[in-house]
Amino acid sequence: MQMFVILLQNTLGAGGMGAQNSLESPTEYGYTARMVESEKLFERACCVIPGGVNSPVRAFRRLERAPFFVSRAKGCHLTDEDGKQYIDYVGTWGPAILGHAPECVLEAVQAAIPQGLGYGIPTRVEVEMAETVCRWFPSVEKVRMTNSGTEATMSAVRLARGYTGRKYVIKFEGCYHGHVDSLLVSAGSGALTHGEPDSAGVPEEFAALTIALPYNDTAAVAAAFARYPGQIACVIVEPYPGNAGFYLPRPGFLEFLREITARHGALLIFDEVMTGFRISPAGVQGKVGITPDLTTLGKIIGGGLPVGAFGGRREVMDCVSPLGPVYQAGTLSGNPVAMAAGLAQLRYLEAHDSYTRLEMLGARLEEGVRRILRDLALPLTFKRSGSMFCLFFSTEDVYDLRTAMRGDFEMFRRYFLSMLEQGVYVAPSPYETGFLSTAHTEADVDATLAAMQRALAKVRQM
Numbered sequence: 001m002q003m004f005v006i007l008l009q010n011t012l013g014a015g016g017m018g019a020q021n022s023l024e025s026p027t028e029y030g031y032t033a034r035m036v037e038s039e040k041l042f043e044r045a046c047c048v049i050p051g052g053v054n055s056p057v058r059a060f061r062r063l064e065r066a067p068f069f070v071s072r073a074k075g076c077h078l079t080d081e082d083g084k085q086y087i088d089y090v091g092t093w094g095p096a097i098l099g100h101a102p103e104c105v106l107e108a109v110q111a112a113i114p115q116g117l118g119y120g121i122p123t124r125v126e127v128e129m130a131e132t133v134c135r136w137f138p139s140v141e142k143v144r145m146t147n148s149g150t151e152a153t154m155s156a157v158r159l160a161r162g163y164t165g166r167k168y169v170i171k172f173e174g175c176y177h178g179h180v181d182s183l184l185v186s187a188g189s190g191a192l193t194h195g196e197p198d199s200a201g202v203p204e205e206f207a208a209l210t211i212a213l214p215y216n217d218t219a220a221v222a223a224a225f226a227r228y229p230g231q232i233a234c235v236i237v238e239p240y241p242g243n244a245g246f247y248l249p250r251p252g253f254l255e256f257l258r259e260i261t262a263r264h265g266a267l268l269i270f271d272e273v274m275t276g277f278r279i280s281p282a283g284v285q286g287k288v289g290i291t292p293d294l295t296t297l298g299k300i301i302g303g304g305l306p307v308g309a310f311g312g313r314r315e316v317m318d319c320v321s322p323l324g325p326v327y328q329a330g331t332l333s334g335n336p337v338a339m340a341a342g343l344a345q346l347r348y349l350e351a352h353d354s355y356t357r358l359e360m361l362g363a364r365l366e367e368g369v370r371r372i373l374r375d376l377a378l379p380l381t382f383k384r385s386g387s388m389f390c391l392f393f394s395t396e397d398v399y400d401l402r403t404a405m406r407g408d409f410e411m412f413r414r415y416f417l418s419m420l421e422q423g424v425y426v427a428p429s430p431y432e433t434g435f436l437s438t439a440h441t442e443a444d445v446d447a448t449l450a451a452m453q454r455a456l457a458k459v460r461q462m
């Protein structure tokens with residue numbers, strides 16, 4: 001493997017992205033890729049928004065080019081400000097499981113709007129949403145809505161501490177649980193992309209109660225419980241980690257977490273903000289049959305609008321204010337327009353056998369990718385479950401943050417730019433998950449595979 005990387009680095013090496021590949025010149029794919037409007041907007045954005053973006057990975061910073069600005073999106077397609085269309089595998093970073101702007105969600109939002117945009121008073125649709133979540137997730141007996149995944153994880157950890165009366169939290173390196181101070185320790189996603197898994201502005205005292213351990217390392221978890229007896233409030237985990245690429249738990253790892261937390265009176269929190277309603281109707285827990293104490297949700301649950309949720313065992317959830325002493329609130333939480341959008345998306349998913357379709361598309365993509373890698377004798381690591389996938393630019397197995405980071409970034413960068421040039425938008429970072437939607441067709445997947453074949457062949461040659 002080492003040889004392989006060195007070989008690639010040498011061939012990709014100095015002067016790599018030469019003039020013939022400049023995005024300012026006409027490309028071999030027959031159009032000029034220079035993005036006049038996007039570049040103008042990015043210049044303006046950079047004057048008034050830090051890095052020109054409202055969330056860091058969007059800036060394409062390590063890719064050394066301006067991001068494209070989207071003017072509209074429908075189905076699996078994005079259209080940018082210069083009128084160029086892309087097949088999208090980022091899917092709003094997870095929420096767009098039915099593709100962009102699905103009719104069912106648009107109709108629900110349009111029906112909700114004339115009733116008012118929100119009142120800060122209970123509404124019928126909040127009850128319907130809570131009933132739906134509790135029905136889909138057997139582990140969730142009560143649920144509270146928030147406005148983002150970050151709020152959900154922050155509240156769930158506070159609740160775990162309040163319920164157990166304990167201080168310490170175990171998390172795993174490379175797992176991302178939103179930008180909560182105490183969880184921005186060895187965090188994945190944008191934090192990783194920009195090389196800052198530990199954020200400035202988080203005093204060490206805040207981080208001191210967070211124990212970050214390697215994913216899939218049962219011995220490390222056992223050692224932490226032995227070291228802090230009776231002091232660990234919870235273990236929070238992405239049951240299928242999707243924020244340092246996408247990889248899977250080893251057989252028995254999640255079962256081990258369930259067993260050891262129960263034995264020590266700590267809570268097990270499944271952060272299913274990304275995997276909830278995605279890996280199965282009831283997320284990873286529905287697929288593997290493990291019952292966590294608390295679950296955090298987000299992304300898909302909002303149908304494209306800003307929504308998160310945390311829920312779990314009744315006895316634990318009843319510690320939340322106003323029933324219990326753990327304070328948690330939100331001016332816009334349970335917003336009726338957002339609830340209507342989310343509910344419409346969930347109802348559609350349920351009514352249309354969506355998970356069979358997503359698995360079919362995922363399997364088709366995986367088969368194609370494996371064939372391409374075989375044909376090119378490029379034994380890169382590819383991971384997939386259902387509609388989530390990741391191509392690692394590494395030939396070694398990936399099962400934790402350390403192995404996820406072994407990939408060749410320059411190789412990824414060239415692959416990404418070639419895909420973009422060919423009208424396929426994959427995540428602009430090697431540490432993000434790819435998402436299929438029900439709006440992708442077999443033809444979209446096949447077109448993507450053709451683009452991938454060209455992109456990887458080029459990367460291979462260099």
Ligand SMILES: *Cc1c(COP(=O)(O)O)cnc(C)c1O
Nearest residue numbers: 148149150176177178271273274
């Ligand atoms: C996206 C994500 C979050 C944070 O959600 P936001 O809505 O971005 O705050 C938390 N946990 C996981 C697993 C996520 O993927």
